[in-house]
Amino acid sequence: MGLVLYTSVLAIWEMTAGITTPVETAAGMAFGIKKGILASGCGKLSGAFLAFLLARRYYYTKNNNNNSAENKKTSSSLDTNNNNSLILDLIKESITEHPLRMALLCRFSPLPEIMKNASMGLIPTLPKRYFFLSLILHGFTFTCLWTCMGAETANLLRGYNKPSRVLKVLMAVATWIGFTANIIIATWIKKSLNRKKEEGK
Numbered sequence: 001m002g003l004v005l006y007t008s009v010l011a012i013w014e015m016t017a018g019i020t021t022p023v024e025t026a027a028g029m030a031f032g033i034k035k036g037i038l039a040s041g042c043g044k045l046s047g048a049f050l051a052f053l054l055a056r057r058y059y060y061t062k063n064n065n066n067n068s069a070e071n072k073k074t075s076s077s078l079d080t081n082n083n084n085s086l087i088l089d090l091i092k093e094s095i096t097e098h099p100l101r102m103a104l105l106c107r108f109s110p111l112p113e114i115m116k117n118a119s120m121g122l123i124p125t126l127p128k129r130y131f132f133l134s135l136i137l138h139g140f141t142f143t144c145l146w147t148c149m150g151a152e153t154a155n156l157l158r159g160y161n162k163p164s165r166v167l168k169v170l171m172a173v174a175t176w177i178g179f180t181a182n183i184i185i186a187t188w189i190k191k192s193l194n195r196k197k198e199e200g201k
């Protein structure tokens with residue numbers, strides 16, 4: 001019963017607050033590795049995907065309710081800022097060509113979880129399967145990391161054992177990703193924008 005309640009609350013938390021790292025770490029301490037990964041993984045993935053689906057439904061509902069005059073007004077307002085227009089065009093083009101790569105780049109960005117999930121849902125050219133796959137590749141991987149960290153921290157406090165080699169490797173990888181992912185994303189955006197400007201000349 002406790003695992004079901006925790007999974008449900010985590011799903012709601014993922015859809016709203018979205019800061020799951022301390023929660024998943026605490027789950028590892030409370031439930032252990034296997035149960036913690038199962039509960040956190042189900043809660044986190046279901047909450048993120050539900051937020052994505054709600055945003056996608058909102059997009060289609062709003063798009064169907066807008067008349068042609070409102071659409072033209074929106075298009076003209078976007079064109080007032082050339083850089084913003086280029087970024088929007090770049091995102092749409094890149095998602096069409098490389099949907100999984102763009103979904104993963106969004107997952108690695110420093111934005112809050114709710115913005116990652118909702119923003120991807122508002123882009124109709126991103127298929128649902130690629131978003132869900134990015135959740136597994138990124139979200140579930142870090143769920144395993146934080147849960148293991150919580151479980152091993154609990155064992156250390158109880159005086160059972162020392163940190164495992166696997167955990168040390170995972171922490172090193174997570175630290176490397178944390179420092180380099182944002183740089184890679186910024187570099188890619190800058191190069192892509194420069195390429196698009198050159199093509200427009």
